[in-house]
Amino acid sequence: MEIFSSYNLIIEISVVIILSFIFNGIAKRTNIPAVLMLIILGIILQYVIKAFNADSIDFFPMLEVLGIVGLIMIVLEAALELKLKSDKLMPILKSMAIALIGLVASTFIAAVILKALIDGMTMQSAWLYATPLSILSSAIIIPSVSSLNEAKKEFHVYESTFSDILGIMLFYFLTGRLNPAEDSGVGGFFLNLILTIVISLVASYAIILIFQKIKSQVKLFLLIAVLLLLYGLGKKMHLSSLIIILIFGLVIANMKLFFQGSLRQYLDFEKAKSIYHELHVITAETAFVVRTLFFVIFGVTIVLSSLLSLKVTLISILILISIYAIRYGLLRLFMGKDIFPQLFIAPRGLITVLLFYAIPAEATIEGFEPGILLFVIIGTSLVMTGGMIRDKKMNLQQGLGTTPVTDTIEETEYFINNATDLSELDGDASAGEHDIK
Template sequence: MEIFSSYNLIIEACLILILSFWFNHLAKRTNIPAVLMLIGLGLVLQYAMKNFVQQLPDFFPILEVLGIIGLIMIVLEAALELELRKDKIWPILKAMAVAALGLLASAWVAAWILHTLIPGMEMANAWIYATPLSILSSAIIIPSVGGLTAAKKEFHVYESTFSDIMGIVLFYFLEGQLNPTEAQSPGIFAGSLALTVVVALIASYILIIIFQQIRSQAKQFLLIAVLLLLYALGKKLHLSSLIIILVFGLVIANMKLFFFGPLKRFLKEERAKQIYHELHIITLESAFVVRTFFFVVFGITIVLSSLFSVKVLLVSLLILISIYAIRFALLRTFVGADIRPQLFIAPRGLITILLFYAIPAEAVVPGFEPGILLFLIIGTSLIMTWALIRNKKKPATLIDELEDEFELREAAYEEDEDPDL
């Protein structure tokens, strides 16, 4: 157990963070997602540790905590970048429609495949298994689309964020239906969502008003601690807690929009902007750290032998085909003909893993192979990598160059003028 001594753990954690930082730079040059490199690092560490200890410790509790914190940080990070303006309404609605329809259609087809091919898989259980497999990973998408045009990058940020939120809401709604005594009707569930939004708005106003009065320099982690507390309490009260995080991020990122009329007098704009900028930096840094350790620990827990199965290969390939067929139909309908590389940017990642491990005991089907989960995560990430590399090599047309020039000029103008909604 010498490798798990205090100083060795510190050394190992620091080396992992340094490698992760290097992986991010390598990902920008090669378009290979840093997540795949982190999972690969975890696999290497798994086999290295087996040479020093007879049995590896149970990493699941660490994975679960890292996943929850990572999920909160990623949603907050995405919300802080969502700008609500009149000219953004159509892109937001379009991305929301693609995310919602893509989630439901992909989950329905995946559930049918699992129900048909996995022994003992009832349709109710199949929907619970299929939902995590149908959620886009903002943890992978957002850091990977920086090289795309502003409009395409914006679409992916909106779409992946909405997919995260809707997927989690759908998963816990389906989970609640397993117990007839606790099951909620769609109307009651919608009412619970509306209540969560109201609570989130009130909490957001209170937090901004209070924290802009605090002059201490060490208030950002206090704010994050309060948000984590609200999330955990919301879960205990069976609310859709992630919406609290999303709403708070939207309010502080678009404070002029939300502090209107009589509420304007409660906003100290300069201090609130300082809170926003500091929170944005800390959230980015925290999300990087948590994401790093989550995927490395996940790599340590992977059983590679689960991939070598004909059934795993068949089920995974059918689900993969359905993902991109559904995505093609939706993008052609809502976006038009210019759907590359968006068509192939549909990776599964952190939330898929987190929700898979959150499947309740009464819904677990022994015949389901974990290799399906791993195959889809690796498969969708590799397809995205191929699409981004191919897009990077594609020669720019005159229209592309003019569009990029226009986007740069528009961004510069907005920064100077700071127009309101």
């Protein structure tokens, strides 16, 4: 057990985080998701641990906690990026429609496949197992789409965030129906949702107004602790806790929209804006560390032998085909012909693993092989990798063919020569900067 002594553990975690940073750099150059490299690292560590005869450790409690904290950080990170403007309404509604319809349709088809091919699988259990397999992974998507143009990047941020939240709500709605005594039905579910939104808004306003008055320099982790507390209490009260995190992120990222009229006098915008920027940095850093540790530990717990089953391969391939067939139809319907590389960006990841381990014991089916989970996660990540590489090559070819460097230089010189003075240039630059913000 020497491998997990205090100092060794510090060294091991530090090396893993350094390697994750390197993997991110490789991912940007090659479009291979860093998550895949982290899982492979975890698999390698699995054999290292076995070589030291230390494979009796139960990693699941650690995996569960990391998954929950990672999920909160990822959703908060995504919410802080979302700007609610009138010109963003249609992209947001389209993204939500694609996420919702895609989630329900993919879950239904996957449930049919699982029920037909796995012995002892009821339709109710099949829906529970199919839901995690149908949720997009914002943990993989958001870091991977930074090179896309602004419209496509925003679409993926919106879609993956909505898929996370709607998928988790669907999963816990289905688990609630397992116990007739606790099942409040569809009406109770929507009442719960409305109550969660009201509590979230009240809590968000209160947090911002209180924290803008705190003068201490160490208030950001206090803020994160409050959010984690609200999430945990919400879970205990059977609320849709992730919505609390999402709405707080939306409120602090769009303060001018939410603090209007008489509310504006209570907001110190400069102080609240400072909290927003600092929170943005610390959330991104925390999400990176938690995501790194989660996927490495997941790799350590993987049973590779389950991938060798012919049945696992058949079920997984059928689910993969259904995922991209449904996605193709939805993107063509809502987005038209410009659906690349969006069609290929549909990876499964952190939430898929987290919800799979959250399936209640009464719904567990012994015939379900965890290899299906791993196969779908790896398969969707590889498809995304291929799609992103293809898109990058096409953009390079188009850029080389249509935007000569000499033309760009001539246009720049023309603009500078025709500017009346430096103040005009400064004015244009500051206006552009304002638009970007």
